[in-house]
Amino acid sequence: MDLKKSGIGVLAALTGFLTACTNTAQPFSGIGLWNKVLWFGTLGFLGYSAEGPMVGFMRIAVFILVFTLFFEGSRFLGFLGRNSRIVIALILSLISVIFIPGNVLAGIGAAYGTLVALVLLGSVILGMGWGYMSIPTTSIGYRLLRVALLLVLLFILISVKQHASGLLALGPMTVNFPFP
Secondary structure (H helix, E strand, C coil): CHHHHHHHHHHHHHHHHHHHCCCCCCCCCHHHHHHHHHHHHCCHHHCCCCCCHHHHHHHHHHHHHHHHHHHHHHHHCCCCCHHHHHHHHHHHHHHHHHCCCHHHHHHHHHHHHHHHHHHHHHHHHHHHHHHHHHCCCCCHHHHHHHHHHHHHHHHHHHHHHHHHHHHHHCCHHHCCCCCC
């Protein structure tokens, strides 16, 4: 019961903070609020906002991850209290995230996205391949089911190929340099 009360309190505090950050001259827009959060992630509050919104999002996500790891890792230090652990984890994660270059954050996001895509698509492809191999070929219905599985697998693989080709085409050729 205490966990529910504290969770509701944290949610109420977060909602109050985010509501206070909105501009009251215009009607409430979730997109404007999200842009302010991304501006915070791009270090715009420090006067440094040369990075795009994706790097800002990755900076916020890495901050949450690093804070969580430091906070839970400091639990094994028995001589620190909870508040001291929070402050130490907060300071170390802020220092870490502020000084990580934007290119490294974009690389972290790309690597994680690639890994998740491989796991998700690989599990579907392996599952459908296993289903294809385990379906008997005794009747016409089973054979049609096997053909349908092959068509779905072909559709998935062609879609992945087209998406990957589109991403590769957007590579260094789209960068506009200031010199001819």
